[in-house]
Amino acid sequence: MSFLNPGMLFLLPISLFPLLLHLLGRRLRRRLEFPWVKLLFAVETEGRKRSRLYEIILLIVRILAIACLILALSRPVLMPEKVDFDAAYLDVSMSMKPFEKELGRLYDDIKNNFPDKEVFFFSDSKLDQSRPRTTHRGTDYGAIDPGEGLRKVLVYSDFQRGGYRNFPVPGKEYLLFRASDRQVDNVALLAFYSEEPYFQKEEPVKLSLRAQNFGKKTRRGRIRILGGQDELTELHLELPPDSGLLYSFTVKSGSGDFTAFWIPGDSIPGDDTLYLHVPEVGNRKVLLLRGGSDPTYVEAALRPRGFRTPFELKVIDRLDFPIGQDRSLIVMADRLSASDMRFVREYLNDGGKILAFVSTPEASVLGLLGLEGTRREKGKSFVGGEGKEKKAFSLANYLVLRGGKTLLEDQSGNPVAVEKEGSVVVGFKPEPEMTDLIYSPLFPPWLHKLLLKTMGIRSPIRLRPGESARVPVTKGGEYELLMPDGTGVRIVPEVEAGRAFLDTGPLEEPGFYRISRDGKPLAVIVVNPDPSESDVTPLKPRELSAAFGKNHRFIGNLIKGARYLSRTLLLAALLLFLLETALLFLRKRFFT
Amino acid sequence: MAVERTDYRKFLDPRVVSELKDLNLRARLIVEGFLIGLHRSPFHGFSVEFKEHRAYNPGDEIRWIDWKVYARTNRFYVRKFEEETNLKAYILFDVSKSMDYPEKGVSKFEYARSLAAALSYLFFFQKDAVGLLAFSDRLHTFVPPSASKANLHRVLIELTKLKPQGTTAPWKVFAELAERMKKRGLVILISDLYMEGERILRAMRNFRYRQHEVLVFQVLSPEDMNLPGFPVLLRDLETREEVSYDPDSMRVAYRKKISDFVDGMKKELRKDRIDFELLTTDLGFERALYFYLKKREKLF
Numbered sequence: 001m002s003f004l005n006p007g008m009l010f011l012l013p014i015s016l017f018p019l020l021l022h023l024l025g026r027r028l029r030r031r032l033e034f035p036w037v038k039l040l041f042a043v044e045t046e047g048r049k050r051s052r053l054y055e056i057i058l059l060i061v062r063i064l065a066i067a068c069l070i071l072a073l074s075r076p077v078l079m080p081e082k083v084d085f086d087a088a089y090l091d092v093s094m095s096m097k098p099f100e101k102e103l104g105r106l107y108d109d110i111k112n113n114f115p116d117k118e119v120f121f122f123s124d125s126k127l128d129q130s131r132p133r134t135t136h137r138g139t140d141y142g143a144i145d146p147g148e149g150l151r152k153v154l155v156y157s158d159f160q161r162g163g164y165r166n167f168p169v170p171g172k173e174y175l176l177f178r179a180s181d182r183q184v185d186n187v188a189l190l191a192f193y194s195e196e197p198y199f200q201k202e203e204p205v206k207l208s209l210r211a212q213n214f215g216k217k218t219r220r221g222r223i224r225i226l227g228g229q230d231e232l233t234e235l236h237l238e239l240p241p242d243s244g245l246l247y248s249f250t251v252k253s254g255s256g257d258f259t260a261f262w263i264p265g266d267s268i269p270g271d272d273t274l275y276l277h278v279p280e281v282g283n284r285k286v287l288l289l290r291g292g293s294d295p296t297y298v299e300a301a302l303r304p305r306g307f308r309t310p311f312e313l314k315v316i317d318r319l320d321f322p323i324g325q326d327r328s329l330i331v332m333a334d335r336l337s338a339s340d341m342r343f344v345r346e347y348l349n350d351g352g353k354i355l356a357f358v359s360t361p362e363a364s365v366l367g368l369l370g371l372e373g374t375r376r377e378k379g380k381s382f383v384g385g386e387g388k389e390k391k392a393f394s395l396a397n398y399l400v401l402r403g404g405k406t407l408l409e410d411q412s413g414n415p416v417a418v419e420k421e422g423s424v425v426v427g428f429k430p431e432p433e434m435t436d437l438i439y440s441p442l443f444p445p446w447l448h449k450l451l452l453k454t455m456g457i458r459s460p461i462r463l464r465p466g467e468s469a470r471v472p473v474t475k476g477g478e479y480e481l482l483m484p485d486g487t488g489v490r491i492v493p494e495v496e497a498g499r500a501f502l503d504t505g506p507l508e509e510p511g512f513y514r515i516s517r518d519g520k521p522l523a524v525i526v527v528n529p530d531p532s533e534s535d536v537t538p539l540k541p542r543e544l545s546a547a548f549g550k551n552h553r554f555i556g557n558l559i560k561g562a563r564y565l566s567r568t569l570l571l572a573a574l575l576l577f578l579l580e581t582a583l584l585f586l587r588k589r590f591f592t
Numbered sequence: 593m594a595v596e597r598t599d600y601r602k603f604l605d606p607r608v609v610s611e612l613k614d615l616n617l618r619a620r621l622i623v624e625g626f627l628i629g630l631h632r633s634p635f636h637g638f639s640v641e642f643k644e645h646r647a648y649n650p651g652d653e654i655r656w657i658d659w660k661v662y663a664r665t666n667r668f669y670v671r672k673f674e675e676e677t678n679l680k681a682y683i684l685f686d687v688s689k690s691m692d693y694p695e696k697g698v699s700k701f702e703y704a705r706s707l708a709a710a711l712s713y714l715f716f717f718q719k720d721a722v723g724l725l726a727f728s729d730r731l732h733t734f735v736p737p738s739a740s741k742a743n744l745h746r747v748l749i750e751l752t753k754l755k756p757q758g759t760t761a762p763w764k765v766f767a768e769l770a771e772r773m774k775k776r777g778l779v780i781l782i783s784d785l786y787m788e789g790e791r792i793l794r795a796m797r798n799f800r801y802r803q804h805e806v807l808v809f810q811v812l813s814p815e816d817m818n819l820p821g822f823p824v825l826l827r828d829l830e831t832r833e834e835v836s837y838d839p840d841s842m843r844v845a846y847r848k849k850i851s852d853f854v855d856g857m858k859k860e861l862r863k864d865r866i867d868f869e870l871l872t873t874d875l876g877f878e879r880a881l882y883f884y885l886k887k888r889e890k891l892f
Binding site: 025026029030031032033034035036037038039040041042043044050051054587 | 689695786819820822823824825827828830833836837838841842846849850853
């Protein structure tokens with residue numbers, strides 16, 4: 001046990017004050033002359049024992065109460081108990097995506113509490129990375145190959161189905177730390193991660209942005225994202241309405257177009273590099289603010305592809321230091337705190353440039369609320385706005401009011417992308433589909449569905465490959481089925497028993513299919529592979545035990561968290577004081 | 593000339609009487625207060641040996657002239673008594689240290705002394721012989737019984753001289769007295785009875801065995817019954833022993849103990865036809881005197 005405020009422990013002798021009073025009280029007790037002392041001797045032997053016991057109890061209660069109070073003020077902490085192990089293997093395969101936070105927490109725990117232990121990330125191979133980020137790869141437990149001398153091996157995984165080559169290794173002891181086995185339907189995600197983005201080495205590329213899912217319209221826009229020398233000037237951004245976290249990019253380059261995928265804030269290797277290819281920056285330092293990818297990780301992803309990293313990249317962890325003019329800022333965050341936003345704001349006020357800012361208005365609102373001094377500019381209020389001028393509180397809005405040029409608006413007229421003095425801000429209006437709340441235990445699927453229903457958003461029709469969908473429609477109008485590869489097919493509604501419906505026919509390719517009527521989206525069909533054919537089916541514990549043999553055990557906690565005892569002790573002190581009062585109150589009853 | 597009338601009954605209050613230093617006066621006032629009260633009270637039916645006044649005739653003893661009546665009427669009257677009894681009474685007065693309690697107010701000793709004086713006066717008034725024996729663990733004073741006025745004075749003087757001292761262990765003294773008392777008499781014990789209960793009983797039974805009438809006045813103060821409400825160290829007045837007193841654990845038990853002691857004593861004494869009366873120092877003397885008269889009535 002350790003104490004956060006150990007100085008208070010010097011006051012601990014005060015708790016013996018009642019004892020001192022008791023002893024002094026006996027010594028300094030008044031003497032009275034009395035005629036019937038002989039009788040009292042007889043009485044004393046009868047009642048004294050009970051009285052002494054009572055006094056001792058009262059004394060103990062008082063001492064304990066004061067001691068508890070002092071101990072509470074000294075803020076004791078029970079240090080965590082640690083599980084012994086030699087090396088840790090953390091599963092970073094795609095199926096661990098929903099558990100990234102837990103993974104990160106576990107990693108921090110290990111780094112902070114077991115600094116001398118080796119940590120390996122694995123998916124289908126052993127990856128020796130500095131931070132746990134889920135990869136698009138599947139799981140292969142054969143990647144857990146502890147070397148000689150590493151006897152106790154900790155494995156953190158959701159234990160989905162995966163490869164088991166040469167695993168488990170005989171003679172090793174495995175501590176299995178199981179990620180939550182809550183069913184998460186990320187099959188669709190998995191299907192879309194099959195295509196890996198890459199970059200052409202030192203080759204000028206063009207990006208075009210096509211932003212869907214802002215309301216119910218499909219929007220297209222061209223935005224100059226990173227500026228400079230016509231390289232990487234256009235971004236095509238597609239936001240599938242029912243993929244939740246997935247964004248796709250079409251990159252146009254001299255060697256041809258290709259598609260990349262990106263999850264804001266939780267990127268897979270390589271995807272973030274869309275924002276990092278900034279030839280004009282030269283040797284300037286670039287700060288990546290809360291980007292979800294740390295520089296080592298980004299570089300590790302870029303280097304194998306021969307990609308040149310022309311600048312020094314640094315992640316801002318603490319926002320309490322000034323940024324010099326020699327630094328540029330890339331902000332990738334889906335949530336920014338007030339202090340983050342204040343930092344960004346000060347940076348802009350100091351003339352700094354944001355090379356890219358990708359966030360949601362929600363985050364920006366939080367930030368703006370924390371801004372001071374310049375909420376009113378040009379007579380317009382940032383707080384709520386006025387009448388028709390009411391705008392979302394996004395950083396994009398802020399830039400517009402500061403004279404920024406709107407590059408893209410959503411259907412409500414809120415700026416989505418804004419450019420000002422070389423800084424580009426892209427702010428997404430948060431949609432229920434875009435939130436990762438769905439992975440939160442506090443946000444169960446039924447609540448998610450209810451939210452979608454409330455907002456008038458239809459849940460996608462979910463199919464397996466080869467299945468067909470019958471979508472009820474109204475008569476009239478032109479219907480189009482947009483295939484996953486972007487090609488469109490016209491469908492004519494069939495009428496049966498007076499009701500019109502669309503029959504898609506068998507949909508073989510996994511992916512998103514969209515049905516539109518007269519160009520307006522009508523329904524979305526998600527075709528997911530059969531889970532039994534993917535590696536995302538959880539193993540049953542019995543199966544897992546059989547796979548690991550006898551030398552394993554499941555552990556609930558790697559580290560039992562530090563327990564702060566102040567509250568408990570305060571409560572104990574309060575209860576003891578109450579007990580003392582009750583004892584004093586009942587004293588007379590006790591003896592009569 | 594206006595005659596100042598005094599209500600003598602106020603002298604039955606121990607607090608009033610204790611203000612008077614002269615024990616003689618104290619005794620007289622108590623008795624007079626008692627007698628006045630008696631005439632006016634329901635106790636009137638009990639006979640006092642004083643019966644009536646009659647006109648003085650030459651040849652009557654001058655000492656029986658009632659000077660008070662003379663003062664009021666300017667005529668000589670002599671007091672006429674119903675009978676003369678030749679009763680010999682012994683007042684056994686406990687002067688042990690335990691009687692010197694409480695320090696403030698009327699102590700048991702003062703109360704007992706006033707009572708002894710009043711009884712002596714009443715004896716004299718009734719022409720009975722009264723003697724005094726003051727004791728603690730030894731004999732302090734002994735005045736043989738006599739009905740003379742001189743004896744009364746002696747008793748009162750001896751009573752005045754007495755001071756509380758010693759422990760209560762009068763067994764030898766009582767035994768000697770019992771040996772000495774040849775004729776049947778009345779023994780009045782005035783004490784707080786802070787002594788071994790069995791031995792008191794034995795001593796009193798000894799008197800009874802010798803055909804004496806015994807009357808026991810146990811004098812206690814209210815403070816004897818009620819212990820203080822705070823923890824103190826109590827020191828015995830006689831033995832100087834100390835006990836740590838805790839009001840919570842001992843008060844109630846003590847009360848029960850002392851109450852049992854008094855009740856037990858009363859019960860045991862009555863078995864031997866010994867009259868017992870508990871007096872507390874906040875009670876008037878009339879109770880004791882009345883009790884005595886009742887007892888006397890039984891005797892004759």
